[in-house]
Amino acid sequence: MIIRRGPAAGLLLAVLAGVTALGAVPATAGEPTDGEAPKVELVLDSSGSMRANDIDGRSRMSVAQQSFDEVVDALPPETQLGIRALGSRVPNSASQALGCRDTQQISPVGPVDKPQAKAAIATLRPTGWTPIGLALRAASHDLGTGETTRRIVLITDGEDTCGAPDPCDVARQLAAAGTHLVVDTLGLTLDARVRQQLTCIADATGGTYTAVQHQTQLTSRLNQLVRRAHDTYRRTPRQVGGADRCSAAPVLKPGVYTDRERFAEHRWYRVAVSPGQELRASVSIALDRRLNPDYGVLLRAVSTSGQEIVRGTGADGGRTDVLSTGLRWSDQQPAASPEPSASSSTDGSGDGLICLVVSNSFSAPAGVQTNPGMPVELTVDVVSASPTPGGPSLGRGWLLLLVLTGTGLVGGLVTGWLARWRVAVWKEN
Numbered sequence: 001m002i003i004r005r006g007p008a009a010g011l012l013l014a015v016l017a018g019v020t021a022l023g024a025v026p027a028t029a030g031e032p033t034d035g036e037a038p039k040v041e042l043v044l045d046s047s048g049s050m051r052a053n054d055i056d057g058r059s060r061m062s063v064a065q066q067s068f069d070e071v072v073d074a075l076p077p078e079t080q081l082g083i084r085a086l087g088s089r090v091p092n093s094a095s096q097a098l099g100c101r102d103t104q105q106i107s108p109v110g111p112v113d114k115p116q117a118k119a120a121i122a123t124l125r126p127t128g129w130t131p132i133g134l135a136l137r138a139a140s141h142d143l144g145t146g147e148t149t150r151r152i153v154l155i156t157d158g159e160d161t162c163g164a165p166d167p168c169d170v171a172r173q174l175a176a177a178g179t180h181l182v183v184d185t186l187g188l189t190l191d192a193r194v195r196q197q198l199t200c201i202a203d204a205t206g207g208t209y210t211a212v213q214h215q216t217q218l219t220s221r222l223n224q225l226v227r228r229a230h231d232t233y234r235r236t237p238r239q240v241g242g243a244d245r246c247s248a249a250p251v252l253k254p255g256v257y258t259d260r261e262r263f264a265e266h267r268w269y270r271v272a273v274s275p276g277q278e279l280r281a282s283v284s285i286a287l288d289r290r291l292n293p294d295y296g297v298l299l300r301a302v303s304t305s306g307q308e309i310v311r312g313t314g315a316d317g318g319r320t321d322v323l324s325t326g327l328r329w330s331d332q333q334p335a336a337s338p339e340p341s342a343s344s345s346t347d348g349s350g351d352g353l354i355c356l357v358v359s360n361s362f363s364a365p366a367g368v369q370t371n372p373g374m375p376v377e378l379t380v381d382v383v384s385a386s387p388t389p390g391g392p393s394l395g396r397g398w399l400l401l402l403v404l405t406g407t408g409l410v411g412g413l414v415t416g417w418l419a420r421w422r423v424a425v426w427k428e429n
Helices: 060-073 114-122 132-143 167-176 192-205 215-232 397-428
Strands: 039-045 053-055 080-086 103-110 150-156 181-187 209-211 255-261 266-272 277-286 295-303 308-316 322-330 353-360 374-384
Touching (some): 039 060, 039 215, 080 114, 103 114, 103 132, 132 150, 167 192, 255 266, 255 353, 277 353, 353 374
Parallel strands (some): 039 150, 150 181, 181 209
Antiparallel strands (some): 255 374, 266 353, 277 322, 295 308
C-alpha cells in the first residue's frame, strides 16, 4: 500500500526546523526520550531608525511593542521565552564605540512573568546604534546549550551599523559550532541591503526571512515562529546517520529520528520486519532555506536484494515549510513458507530486514548555502499486520437505497401517466 502526502501530512509528527551536524553513526538506534522545554529569545532592534512612522501610520517601535505584547499573551505554557534589545540605551549621538556595545537582556529565558515582560517592552525607546552581530552572539549565550534546538527571532528595520562582529559571520560561526541554534529574521523595511543581510543570517542557520509591512503580519509571524518551537521540540527525536547503501545502514527500532540529507542525495536505513508484521514509515524534510521551484521527496522500502517493494512520494512547486510522504507495507508470508520473503535477510536475530531509502530532488539558487544538508525527520513503526479491508458495504444504507429506488419508480410512473393524459385531452379539444 502506498500513502502519498503533501506538506501537511497528518501521518507525521511535527517536523524539525533544524538539527545539528551529525556525530558518530550508531549501529542501532533506540527509542527517543522526552526533550526539554523549547527555548526562544526575541531580539528587538531599538535603534534610532525605529522612530519612523511608516507601518500602518505608526512608528516601527510601537508596532513591534504591540506585537510583542500579543505574542507574550498567547505564549504556549511550556515555552521558555527571553527578550533582548539592541540600541536601547546609548543614543546615536554618542560615540560608535559605546553604541556598538549596547545590547541588554530585558527578560531572561525561562517561564515568563507576563506582566514583567510586557512592562520591560513598554519602556523601550528608539535610541541608538544597531549592533546586530553582537546581539546575536549574546542571545546564543542567553539560550545556552542542550539537546533541543534553540530559536532566536530577530526583528529589525536596518543593517548592522557597527561592522564588527559581522552578523553573517556570527550566524555562520553559531551554525558551525553545532549549538542547535536557528535564527529567524523579520525585516520592518523593504530595503534591498537589509533584506540581503537578514537573508544571509537566516540561511546560515537554517532559519527563515520575512519582510513585514503591517502590524497584524508581524504578530502572526511571531506567533507562528514561537509556536513552531513549542510544537517541534516537546519531544526530541534521536539523532541517526543514514548510509550510502543498504548493507551499511543503521538498524532502526520504532521511534522518531533526525538526520541531515544533502541535495540530490540518497540515505539508507534498515528496519526489522517479521512475517505478520506491518512497517509504517514517514519522512519529513524541513525546507529551511530558499530552493529552486519544483522539488520532491521520495521514500522507498527495498528488499536487501535491491528489489523495490513500495514507495511514497511528495512534491511541491514553490516554497513551503515542510515536504512529507509516507508508506505502509506488511509481510504476509506464512512463517513456514518455503520461499523467501522480501525481508528474508536477517541481522542474526531472526527478524527480516527492510531497507528504507530517503531521496530528494532539491537544488538551490546561487548564494544559498547547501551545507549542512536539509533537516530530515524519519518516523518508523512496526505493528501487527492489518487485515486486508473487505469490499465496500452500505450497511443500513441499503434501506435508504430501496426507498429512493421505489420513490423514483413511482414518480416516473406518475409523471408518464400525467403526460399521456394531457396529450389525450389536447387531442379531444
